[in-house]
Amino acid sequence: MREIFSTQSKSFLFKEWKYIRRKILPLSIGLAIFGFLTVILLLALPYLADFLESLLPEVTPEMSIQSFMDSTNSIVSIIAVILCADAIAGEREQNTLVLIQTKPISPVSVILTKLAVRYLLVLISTIAGAIAVFFGTWAFIGLPDIQSFIVSLIVYAITLFTYMSIGILISTIAKSQISAGVISAVVILVITLISAFLMFEEFQPYNIFMMSVNLSMMEFSPTNIAIVCVVLFLLGSALIAVSVLAYYSEKELTRKKV
Amino acid sequence: MKKIGVKVEALSKNFDDVKALKQVSIQIDKPGLYGLIGPNGAGKTTLLKCISSLLVPSEGDIHLNGDRVSPKNLAIRNKIGFLPEDSGLYDRLSAKEFLHVMAGMSGIPKDVRSNKVRDVVEYIGIDFPPSKIVKYLSTGQRRLLLLASIILHEPDIIILDESLSGLDPINRERISEIMRRLAKENIVIFSSHILSDIWRLCEKIYVLNDGSLIVEDNPDSILSRMTDDSFFVTSKINIEEVKDYLEKNKFVQEVSIQGERIIFRLKDFSKANQLVGEMLEKFEIVSFGPNIPDLDQIFTRLVDAS
Numbered sequence: 001m002r003e004i005f006s007t008q009s010k011s012f013l014f015k016e017w018k019y020i021r022r023k024i025l026p027l028s029i030g031l032a033i034f035g036f037l038t039v040i041l042l043l044a045l046p047y048l049a050d051f052l053e054s055l056l057p058e059v060t061p062e063m064s065i066q067s068f069m070d071s072t073n074s075i076v077s078i079i080a081v082i083l084c085a086d087a088i089a090g091e092r093e094q095n096t097l098v099l100i101q102t103k104p105i106s107p108v109s110v111i112l113t114k115l116a117v118r119y120l121l122v123l124i125s126t127i128a129g130a131i132a133v134f135f136g137t138w139a140f141i142g143l144p145d146i147q148s149f150i151v152s153l154i155v156y157a158i159t160l161f162t163y164m165s166i167g168i169l170i171s172t173i174a175k176s177q178i179s180a181g182v183i184s185a186v187v188i189l190v191i192t193l194i195s196a197f198l199m200f201e202e203f204q205p206y207n208i209f210m211m212s213v214n215l216s217m218m219e220f221s222p223t224n225i226a227i228v229c230v231v232l233f234l235l236g237s238a239l240i241a242v243s244v245l246a247y248y249s250e251k252e253l254t255r256k257k258v
Numbered sequence: 259m260k261k262i263g264v265k266v267e268a269l270s271k272n273f274d275d276v277k278a279l280k281q282v283s284i285q286i287d288k289p290g291l292y293g294l295i296g297p298n299g300a301g302k303t304t305l306l307k308c309i310s311s312l313l314v315p316s317e318g319d320i321h322l323n324g325d326r327v328s329p330k331n332l333a334i335r336n337k338i339g340f341l342p343e344d345s346g347l348y349d350r351l352s353a354k355e356f357l358h359v360m361a362g363m364s365g366i367p368k369d370v371r372s373n374k375v376r377d378v379v380e381y382i383g384i385d386f387p388p389s390k391i392v393k394y395l396s397t398g399q400r401r402l403l404l405l406a407s408i409i410l411h412e413p414d415i416i417i418l419d420e421s422l423s424g425l426d427p428i429n430r431e432r433i434s435e436i437m438r439r440l441a442k443e444n445i446v447i448f449s450s451h452i453l454s455d456i457w458r459l460c461e462k463i464y465v466l467n468d469g470s471l472i473v474e475d476n477p478d479s480i481l482s483r484m485t486d487d488s489f490f491v492t493s494k495i496n497i498e499e500v501k502d503y504l505e506k507n508k509f510v511q512e513v514s515i516q517g518e519r520i521i522f523r524l525k526d527f528s529k530a531n532q533l534v535g536e537m538l539e540k541f542e543i544v545s546f547g548p549n550i551p552d553l554d555q556i557f558t559r560l561v562d563a564s
């Protein structure tokens with residue numbers, strides 16, 4: 001644990017922060033607009049086609065929140081893993097990995113720092129989007145349930161950690177940023193699509209990657225939510241551990257790259 | 259004096275079926291400049307990376323100052339300053355920030371970092387503004403910056419992979435001078451495939467070819483081994499005539515033409531002056547002297563001999 005807060009890690013963090021920080025503002029504004037648009041789109045849907053008007057139920061604040069969580073779970077997650085693509089593969093491509101590998105900084109801190117700055121970036125932007133949705137919904141539809149919205153966001157934050165660990169792992173073993181980005185995006189797409197199609201009511205409590213979305217429409221017991229969160233967290237941690245091992249074995253330089 | 263040393267024992271490194279290093283052993287136990295030379299693909303980078311714990315050897319052991327090198331041994335990395343052959347830099351940082359980051363990553367505490375950076379900038383003689391963004395530095399400036407960044411933590415063993423390639427004569431001289439200064443107290447090992455780079459600088463030269471260490475010696479004895487007691491003479495116009503003349507002379511043997519030069523041996527050294535005198539009178543002699551092979555020839559011969 002001490003090595004995570006060592007002088008080495010702090011300097012490495014500084015460097016990572018320098019690279020990431022200029023993405024924060026554009027991404028936050030982007031996601032805020034995106035959040036606002038989900039509300040507008042939901043309201044505009046009945047007017048797009050006359051026959052929809054009779055088919056669609058009345059728009060509720062919960063629907064608005066759910067549609068935001070749903071699109072976040074796929075779109076923001078894909079953005080997040082693409083942001084992870086450069087983590088190790090980028091250093092490898094730019095030939096800067098050797099600068100890290102010759103310094104007494106542990107693989108664990110390298111991987112965790114890489115993840116942490118990117119996670120923070122996506123988290124801040126997602127919160128910006130969530131705030132936009134909250135006020136948009138409140139202004140045009142009605143006051144949503146704050147408590148359940150916050151719980152959904154917390155569950156999403158943990159889901160995001162798991163997704164981003166996948167991104168980091170792929171970046172560690174991939175040859176280039178591009179291949180890391182493409183592979184990660186496809187993996188996340190497949191995961192979210194499969195999860196979304198598993199619609200049987202009785203399966204939802206175990207549908208870990210959809211929990212953040214389902215929360216805004218369904219009731220789950222607190223234990224159930226906690227178990228899903230723990231599973232997600234353990235899964236993410238395991239992926240991080242594998243990434244550290246993969247990064248460590250980079251030294252062998254005999255492994256074929258994806 | 260600090261107890262320093264590099265000991266490489268029977269080191270082999272295979273990449274799948276490529277044998278990049280075969281049973282290489284090197285022992286260095288005092289400060290100085292040590293040159294590693296060999297043709298492209300000889301295994302120089304591989305050897306230097308193994309010493310710097312960037313590659314794990316397939317067989318054999320490496321000890322630095324008595325400690326065994328292994329990727330698990332993070333502390334040993336601070337004994338080494340490794341200048342990679344084709345490394346990138348953190349392009350978005352300024353030169354100063356880059357040095358601070360590298361200092362921090364070596365574990366230099368924040369309160370002394372600024373002083374360290376200032377000292378090293380002075381030592382290396384970095385003359386561009388430290389606020390300049392790394393991306394916009396020239397190749398020579400980048401090399402100087404990288405060199406500064408690898409000695410911030412005052413390593414005992416400095417390993418420079420192709421530190422002189424791709425530079426103009428002024429920067430080569432500058433970096434050579436820094437290397438000489440560093441070599442007063444540290445072990446500096448550097449690689450090149452240009453013998454003349456290494457020649458003027460080194461205490462000892464290691465020649466690597468096809469993964470094997472074929473020669474390890476100091477420049478003078480390599481030179482004397484390569485030199486026989488032959489002479490050369492060059493003439494402006496009548497090279498064939500000079501050759502005829504020499505062949506007829508009874509003190510001369512083994513006359514041959516190599517390019518512009520006529521090479522020959524003397525049966526009796528005391529006749530050298532007399533011979534030169536006669537030749538100067540008869541022919542337009544441009545130069546005359548002992549036939550020392552040039553560095554490229556030495557290099558080629560060393561490699562061919564193995």
Ligand SMILES: Nc1ncnc2c1ncn2[C@@H]1O[C@H](COP(=O)(O)OP(=O)(O)OP(=O)(O)O)[C@@H](O)[C@H]1O
Nearest residue numbers: 253273276278297298299300301302303304305451
């Ligand atoms: N990561 C690797 N994977 C596979 N083969 C490698 C790897 N690194 C080096 N080799 C092979 O090992 C041999 C030695 O390479 P090395 O880079 O050590 O040569 P070098 O002496 O530094 O050459 P140069 O003067 O061109 O830099 C070469 O045949 C090279 O192809």
Ligand SMILES: [Mg+2]
Nearest residue numbers: 302303343419
């Ligand atoms: Mg090389």
